Amino acid sequence: MDKKTTSSAIDVNAVEDSTAFGSRLLKDQDTVFNHNAWDHVEWDQEQEQYAQSQIEKHLNSPVPAEEQDQYYDKPADYWNTFYTKNENRFFKDRHWLKLEFPELFEAAAADAGQKRVFEVGCGAGNTMFPLLEQSQNPDLFVYAADFSSTAVQVVQNNPDYDTTRSQAFVWDLASPDLPEAIAPGSLDIIVMIFVFSALAPEQWAQAIKNLDRLLKPGGLVLFRDYGRHDLAQLRFKEKRLLKENFYIRGDGTRVYFFTTQELEILFGQATEQGSSAVFKIEQNAVDRRLLVNRSRKLKMYRVWLQGKFRKL
């Protein structure tokens, strides 16, 4: 958990706490400090009011208009700086991947046949490396792309990077061009973990169109990202809001906080958003988790969204 007062994209590592999601339910408020994490937590009135007052504060104090353009001009530069500073801290062993996205590991089974998986916004390769490590499938190939060239270097410099089974390259998810390395309509699975939130809302339609063009019919998007009113949103200070629910962290990286309704419209009825893509929504769930700092008696309300969208 990020304890700094200035927000940073390293906060995504808080998702490491989400191991056996759904298993621990808080039934008695008096026991809240007995464990580190509780699932499916209903928010009390105090937390709801806090959320509303923070959102109002943000809306009343956006990033000054004359400072906004820099965050739209070269967003990858901020991520390059981020990876230059955080290279070692960022690689995490994601135990929950297998629990939440078993489809990935089915593609890695010995008899799964030819499978092509693409990790978009791969950062340090937090999906690609564990997947390949566990793969028994000689015919699994994993692509990994990020628009930060520093992130791609981090992946390529990893001693486990194996060019016979994987390929990492620079690509912008919101680009009008598909990556040269991947044939259109050839992918079985695309993984986006805390990536879509980094796009500006006006880039969503192009990004979804790209996913649709890259996937095979029946191919799957595996999605995990920030939910509306997550702790990371509510703790923003003044002058960090670019647009409603879209913020600039202290390190200059951007982050949007979604609702399931927005994802439903974006992926399920993408045509209306200016993209011809339409996906069957197989999962669109909220992971509301209360993390507890037992020694400091702090309660942290996390809200993450998880989706599985199948190309029709």
Ligand SMILES: C[S@@+](CC[C@H](N)C(=O)[O-])C[C@H]1O[C@@H](n2cnc3c(N)ncnc32)[C@H](O)[C@@H]1O
């Ligand atoms: C919060 S990090 C998550 C990294 C990784 N998916 C993980 O879960 O560890 C977001 C990543 O998305 C990348 N990113 C942001 N916008 C992107 C875009 N338009 N195209 C490709 N990658 C992007 C950033 O460079 C960063 O590596």
